[in-house]
Amino acid sequence: MAQLIDAQLQATRARLEEIIKNLHELTLRIGHDEMAQTVSELRNRIFEPFMFVIVGEVKAGKSSFVNALLATGQEIAKAAPQPMTDTIQQIIYGEEQREVEINPYLKKIFLPVEILKEIAIVDTPGTNTIVEHHQEITEQFIPASDLIVFVFEAKNPYRQSAWDFFKYIHGDWKKKTIFVLQQKDLATDNELETNIEGVRNKAIQEGVENPNVFAVSAKREQEDIPDSGFGTLRQYITENITGGQAPRLKLNNSIITAQTINERIAGGLELRRDQFDADTRFRSDIQETLSEQTGQSNKQVDLMVENLLHTYDNITREKLEELRSGMSMFGLLKRSLSSTFGSTPDAKTWLGGLASELEDDLNTKLKARLNDNVIDLAESIQQMVKVIDLKIRSSETILKNDHELFSDIAERRENVLRDLQDQFNRFVSKTESFTDDELFADRENLTPNLAAGGGIAALGVVLMALSTLPVLDVTGGILTTVGVLFAGFSTRGKRKRIVDGFEAEIAVGRDRLATDLEEKLKSYISTLRTRIESNFTRFDEMLGREEKNLAILEGSHKEIEAELEEMSLSDG
Structure with missing residues (x-):
């Protein structure tokens, strides 16, 4: 039965790839280079694992969050002391650990971590970074993403630049998003409770139904201190994404993204x-x-x-x-x-x-x-x-x-x-x-x-x-x-x-x-x-x-x- 389901999935993927190929040809005929590149990226990623894209402002703790989520005990996603030298890091499954520099702004990290067989993680620069090309490169990953993990500082999740970027993600691309308040160890219980509710209300105002908001501490998780918040987050991922669900979800996300692009063209x-x-x-x-x-x-x-x-x-x-x-x-x-x-x-x-x-x-x-x-x-x-x-x-x-x-x-x-x-x-x-x-x-x-x-x-x-x-x-x-x-x-x-x-x-x-x-x-x-x-x-x-x-x-x-x-x- 599993083989039959897998064969059907492969056939459906192949059919979707052909449709997206036609969509790519349409964007080329229109003469819009940026959209043509977006569709090309979407087509190339159809057969890749379910993609988490981690976004948020500089110093929100994104890289520490990724390291804690992978639980390898290593600093896989390096927290750069200077945003000027930061890069996008695409973390995917590999039989052995290695890094490949795609260009000065993007590198791929291969890790033999079990969860990466079902998902891939993209760690991006801050949404308010001043580094040239970072914003546009980050935006290239958004259309092909399957889940956006929006990371905020637990003490201050209200910066306008972050929410402006969220409007681009949700309004333009209708991407499924979860919200993470990182560094909760730096906030008081009262601050944390207030800010969780504040992010939830803000997300609802921006059109998100039943937003999922998680408060975590990468520091506590890596130091094996209880109440890091990662247990609740991992449970959400297991129930909603992994365990055989990811390929079908990714396929559905790719269809929705292709429809979104085609609707833009229609408009x-x-x-x-x-x-x-x-x-x-x-x-x-x-x-x-x-x-x-x-x-x-x-x-x-x-x-x-x-x-x-x-x-x-x-x-x-x-x-x-x-x-x-x-x-x-x-x-x-x-x-x-x-x-x-x-x-x-x-x-x-x-x-x-x-x-x-x-x-x-x-x-x-x-x-x-x-x-x-x-x-x-x-x-x-x-x-x-x-x-x-x-x-x-x-x-x-x-x-x-x-x-x-x-x-x-x-x-x-x-x-x-x-x-x-x-x-x-x-x-x-x-x-x-x-x-x-x-x-x-x-x-x-x-x-x-x-x-x-x-x-x-x-x-x-x-x-x-x-x-x-x-x-x-x-x-x-x-x-x-x-x-x-x-x-x-x-x-x-x-x-x-x-x-x-x-x-x-x-x-x-x-x-x-x-x-x-x-x-x-x-x-x-x-x-x-x-x-x-x-x-x-x-x-x-x-x-x-x-x-x-x-x-x-x-x-x-x-x-x-x-x-x-x-x-x-x-x-x-």
Whole structure:
């Protein structure tokens, strides 16, 4: 039966090692070196004995406590007189006693002590030590530990640095902890009773249910003086850890530690997902704003064209009626007689004047109407640009650049967003961002105004250029046709041709006015939108990469989460 249980345990360990290997790969993909090292240590220690990690402040009596617990009669864990020279000491089972220095801050001590077949002991420097690297090295052992033995001075177990370190152990890693008040021989019975209760209450305040607090004296234990307190402690260890329980407990602890790490990753990924969703909404909002404002501007163009055509129709209708009336037989006869005996111009002169009046009316009245409308259009587009600029500046930041796992991702996003703001500011300030050679023919006349305006102000100058052009060249056909016809008319047939030709050219000019103005303005609006969109290229590339990365990381996390949950249930 024991062999069967052992085989099952080995198989479960092997399976957990594979899961933790996947977890390690996930931390590497995330790019968090410290967490990757923690997971690597956890994986390496799966097959090691149940690990006691002894922590506490300098001079709390940790090393003396370890020596008394091992009961070898030797000073295995040396109490260094100077914390500056202290090291972490990992004490494990070995057939013969020896020491191996792993690095200047860590050494392994092998001892042929029976209890070390089931447990390993790690004696750490003080939590308030000033030795470089000691704190970080100590913290590397915490995630892979199976039981934290927190040693306090029996006379003063309330130092803040010790309890701050406890918050890291319990809050961050949920490690099982027992509390030891060492050097109880230096405290009075009243002090000891008060401090035991004080530590118990403090532990409860920090979220520990039913804390185990032991008061011991390593000095009494090593001198075989009764009431050292070690008997009660050893009984706890026998009932709760050793005697065949340790391997299964260690396995369960490793599962919990792996889950804790995976939960941290989950929390970070959740923030990254929230940030990605916020950025996606921001980008969609920009798109919607551009679409809405572009649509609104295009409607303004349609209204502008409609208003111009209404003015055009009124002018040409009036001139057409004047032409028809003047070209009637009665009208021509009357004009012929009047021109012979008076100052009334003859037909050819009158027709030339009518053509000139038509040109003046079209240029004057159409330009006035166009002028009013382009001002509204320019203000609308300028407002769109300002709205987008405001949205960029107020985009939501969820993932901060001090995040424990994804600070580099947050910083890269921050840089991309800052570049977007800077680039858009440069875009808005450059005149050429809002100019368009296709929109007007005579660029030279606009150059001084554009130079004076600069940036978004150039938009109004460009659009106003429409009202300075010769009615978009749409009346040329009418006037030319009328002039040719008028120059050679002499018969009744030609009179009809003049009226019909005039009416036909009015229709052609009307269509050309509508088409030319609508095409130029809507093309300009579309070009401007494309230019605005180009500012978001790098931001869009960032979103594309983040979407792919999140899908991979979240998928790996969920697989590991499910496997660890299954192991946790089966182990329980």
